[in-house]
Amino acid sequence: MVSAQTQLIQGLNALAAGLVLLAAFAMVTTRQVQGVLRFLVVQSLFVAASAFLIGFNRGSIDLWALGCIMIASKVITIPWVLRRLLPADLYERREIDQLINIPTSLLIALLLAIAAEFLVGPLVTAAKDPVVQANLPIGMAGLLIGAYSLVARREAIPQLIGILAMENGAFFAGIAIAPDLPLIAELAIAIDVILIVVVVGVLTRNITRTIGTTEASAMSELREEPRSWR
Amino acid sequence: MTRTILYNLIQLLFVLGFAPLYSGVLSRFKEIVQSRRGPSIIQPYRDLWKLFHKDEVVSSETTWIFRVTPYLVFIVPLFVASLIPVLTDYPLAFAFMGDMLAGGFFLGLGGFFAALAAVDTGNPYGPMGASRTRMVGFLAEPVFMIVFFTVSFVAQSTIPYIVQQKWVASPAAFFSPAHILLLIAFLMLILAEGGKIPVDNPAGHFELAMIDESKGLEYSGRGAALMKWGGQMKFLVLTCIFLNVLLAPWGLAGDVQPGHVLLAVPLILLKILLFTIVLVIIETSLAKLRLFRISEFLGAAFIISVAAMIASIFSASAA
Numbered sequence: 001m002v003s004a005q006t007q008l009i010q011g012l013n014a015l016a017a018g019l020v021l022l023a024a025f026a027m028v029t030t031r032q033v034q035g036v037l038r039f040l041v042v043q044s045l046f047v048a049a050s051a052f053l054i055g056f057n058r059g060s061i062d063l064w065a066l067g068c069i070m071i072a073s074k075v076i077t078i079p080w081v082l083r084r085l086l087p088a089d090l091y092e093r094r095e096i097d098q099l100i101n102i103p104t105s106l107l108i109a110l111l112l113a114i115a116a117e118f119l120v121g122p123l124v125t126a127a128k129d130p131v132v133q134a135n136l137p138i139g140m141a142g143l144l145i146g147a148y149s150l151v152a153r154r155e156a157i158p159q160l161i162g163i164l165a166m167e168n169g170a171f172f173a174g175i176a177i178a179p180d181l182p183l184i185a186e187l188a189i190a191i192d193v194i195l196i197v198v199v200v201g202v203l204t205r206n207i208t209r210t211i212g213t214t215e216a217s218a219m220s221e222l223r224e225e226p227r228s229w230r
Numbered sequence: 231m232t233r234t235i236l237y238n239l240i241q242l243l244f245v246l247g248f249a250p251l252y253s254g255v256l257s258r259f260k261e262i263v264q265s266r267r268g269p270s271i272i273q274p275y276r277d278l279w280k281l282f283h284k285d286e287v288v289s290s291e292t293t294w295i296f297r298v299t300p301y302l303v304f305i306v307p308l309f310v311a312s313l314i315p316v317l318t319d320y321p322l323a324f325a326f327m328g329d330m331l332a333g334g335f336f337l338g339l340g341g342f343f344a345a346l347a348a349v350d351t352g353n354p355y356g357p358m359g360a361s362r363t364r365m366v367g368f369l370a371e372p373v374f375m376i377v378f379f380t381v382s383f384v385a386q387s388t389i390p391y392i393v394q395q396k397w398v399a400s401p402a403a404f405f406s407p408a409h410i411l412l413l414i415a416f417l418m419l420i421l422a423e424g425g426k427i428p429v430d431n432p433a434g435h436f437e438l439a440m441i442d443e444s445k446g447l448e449y450s451g452r453g454a455a456l457m458k459w460g461g462q463m464k465f466l467v468l469t470c471i472f473l474n475v476l477l478a479p480w481g482l483a484g485d486v487q488p489g490h491v492l493l494a495v496p497l498i499l500l501k502i503l504l505f506t507i508v509l510v511i512i513e514t515s516l517a518k519l520r521l522f523r524i525s526e527f528l529g530a531a532f533i534i535s536v537a538a539m540i541a542s543i544f545s546a547s548a549a
Contacts, residue, residue: 011401018407021537022414029530103529110533117544124544130402133545138407 009057010130016050017134020172021113024145027165028109029102036158037079040165043142044074047172054131060179066186070171073190074164078197082157085201087208099152108152109145116140123177132176139173142166156204160197167193234323237491238312241322244495245311245470249462250274252469252502257433259510274462278455286451292350299347300453303460306340307467314390314467315474317494319482321391329388330378333471337423337464341367344445344457351448355437359444362521366429366441369528370422376535377416380408381476384542390471394479406545409476411538416472418531422524424465427513429524466502473501 023043030036048070055063100108117137124133146165153159167189174181254271261268288297310333312324328336345364348356378388385393397404422429425442437444446457474482481497483490519527 008401011405014402014407015405015410018405018410018541021407021541022411022534025530025533025537029526102526106526106529106533110536113537114540117540121544134407137541137544 006057009053010134013050013053013057013131014134016046016053017138017172019046020050020168021138021141024142024165024169025106025109027161028105028145028149031102033155033157036161037082040161040168041075041079043165043168044070047168048075050135050172051175054135054175054179057131058179062181062183063175063179065183066171066175069186069190073194074168077194078164081194081197082201085198085205086157087205099154105148105152108148112144112148113141116144127177129176135176136173139169139171139176142169142172145169156200156207160200160204163196164193231323233486233488237318237486238322238324240491241316241318242308242311244316244498245308245463245466248499248502249307249459249466250278252466252506253462255503256506256509259506260433260513263510263514274458278459281450281455281458282452284451286453288453289351289448291352292347295343296347296350296448297453299343300449300456300460302343303340304456304463305460306336307460307463309336310467311463311470314471315394315479315482316470317483317491317498319391319394319479319484320486321389325389325391330381330390330393330471330475331388333390334374334378337467338367338371340460340464348445348448353448355440355444355447358438359440359442359447362441363445366422366524366528369525370419370531373415373419373528373531373535376532376539377412377419380412380535380539380542383539384408390475394475397476398479406541408538408542408545411534411541413472413476415531415535415538416476418527418534420465420468420472421512422528422531423468426509428516428519428527431518469502469505470498473505474498 020043023039023046027036027039027043030039048067051063051067051070055061055067117140120136120140124136127133127136143166146162146167146169148162149165150159150162153162171189251271251274254269254274257273258268258271312322313328313330313333341363345360348360350356381393382388385396387393397409403409421427425432430441430443431439432442437447440447442461446454446461449457478501481494481501483494
C-alpha cells in the first residue's frame with residue numbers, strides 16, 4: 001500500500017504535469033515575444049518542481065541537482081542572456097501575420113498532444129508507475145508542441161523558444177523514465193542549451209542591426225552586402 | 231422524503247435569496263480593488279425592489295415572446311438549482327429528474343428565449359447583442375459538452391451529486407492533469423457565459439460594445455427586474471456547479487439533520503466569497519478581448535477541455 005505522503009507527492013507531480021501542458025498551449029496562443037518567453041519560464045519552473053517532487057519521492061539527490069540546473073539555466077540565465085543581447089523593442093513586438101492562425105495552431109497542438117498520448121500509451125501501460133503516467137505523455141506532448149512552434153513561428157526569438165520548449169518536454173519525460181541518468185550528461189545538455197541561446201541571440205542581434213527585421217520568412221533571398229551600402 | 235423535498239426548497243431559496251448579494255459583493259470588491267468606493271453590497275436588492283414597484287412599458291409591436299421571456303429567464307436557473315448540489319452532498323428529491331446535460335439545456339433554453347425577445351423588439355441594439363450572445367454561446371457549447379463527457383466518463387455517471395464524490399476520493403484524482411485542465415476550461419466557460427471581463431464588460435453601458443446587457447435593454451419595471459434577477463441566479467448556479475461539483479465539494483451538509491443543512495449555508499457563502507476574490511483578480515488584471523478574439527479565448531477553452539478528456543481516457547486505460 002502506498003503511503004499517504006507518497007500519494008500526495010504523486011498528486012502534486014500530476015498537478016505540475018497538467019500545468020506544464022497548459023503552459024505549452026499558452027505558448028502557442030501568445031502573440032507577443034515577451035509573453036512567449038514568460039510562459040517558457042513558467043513551464044520551466046513547473047518542470048523543475050516536478051524534478052524536485054520525484055527526487056524527494058525516490059530519495060535521489062541527482063534529481064534535486066537536475067531541478068537546480070533547470071532553474072539556473074532556464075529560469076535565470078536564458079531570460080537574462082536574451083534580455084541583455086537583444087534590443088528591448090524586440091520583446092514588445094507582436095507577430096501579427098503568422099503562417100497559421102492561432103485557432104488552427106491550437107487545434108494542431110491538440111492533435112499533437114493526442115498523438116503523444118497514443119505514442120507513449122503502451123509504455124505507460126507497461127510502467128504502471130503514476131509518475132511515469134503523468135510525465136511521459138505530457139513531456140512527449142511538450143516536445144511535439146515545441147517542435148511545431150519551431151516550424152510555424154516566423155520571428156527568430158519565438159523559434160528559439162520553441163527549441164527550449166522541446167528541451168523542456170524531453171527533460172520532463174526523462175526525469176520520470178530515467179532517474180539514474182548521469183548528472184554529467186544533463187549538465188552538458190544544460191550548457192549546450194545556454195550556448196544555443198547565446199549563438200542564436202548574437203546572430204539575431206546582428207541580423208536586426210543590419211536588416212532591421214527578425215522575420216525568418218523575410219530573409220528568403222541571399223544578399224551579399226548589407227542594405228545600407230546601396 | 232418530505233425532508234429532502236424541504237431541503238430542495240431551501241436550496242432554491244438559497245439561490246433566490248443570495249444571487250443579488252453575490253453580484254453586489256462582486257461589484258463592490260471590484261470597486262475596492264480599483265480604489266473606488268462603489269455602491270453598497272445590498273444595492274442589487276434595492277434595484278430589484280425599485281424595479282418591481284415601477285410600471286412596465288411593453289411596446290405594441292412586440293409579441294408574446296417578449297412578455298413570456300422574463301418569466302422563463304427567471305424560472306430556468308431555479309430548475310437547474312434543484313438538480314445540482316447547492317447545500318447537501320447527497321441527492322435530494324428532484325436530483326434524479328435530470329442530469330448535467332439537462333441543466334445545460336435548461337440554461338440554453340433561457341438564453342434562446344432571451345435572444346428571441348431581443349430580436350422581437352426591433353430595437354437595433356437588441357438583435358446585435360443577441361447575435362453576439364449566440365456567437366459566444368455556440369462557441370461555449372462544445373466546451374460544455376466536452377467537460378460534461380469527461381466528468382461523466384470519470385465518474386461513470388451524469389448526476390452531479392455522484393460526480394462530485396469522485397474527484398476528492400484521493401489526492402491523485404484531485405490533482406490529476408485531467409481535473410486541473412477541466413477546472414480551467416470550466417472557469418473560462420463561466421467567464422464567457424456570465425459575461426465577465428475577458429469576454430464582456432458587465433459594467434459597460436455603451437450599446438455598441440454590449441454583448442450580454444443589450445438583451446434586456448427594452449425591458450422596464452417588473453420585466454427588467456426578473457431579467458436581472460434571473461441573470462444573477464444563473465451566475466450563482468454556474469458558480470455552484472463549479473465549486474460544489476468540480477472544484478471543492480467541502481462544506482456541504484453530509485446528513486439529513488436540519489442543523490447541518492443550515493450550517494452549510496454560511497460555509498457555502500464563504501466558499502463563494504473566496505471564489506469572488508479570484509474572479510475580481512481575473513477581472514481587474516485582464517483587458518476585454520476584441521470581439522473576434524473571443525473565438526480564440528473559447529477555442530483555447532475547448533482545446534484544454536479536449537486535452538482533459540484525452541488525459542482522463544488514457545490514465546483510465548493505464549490504471
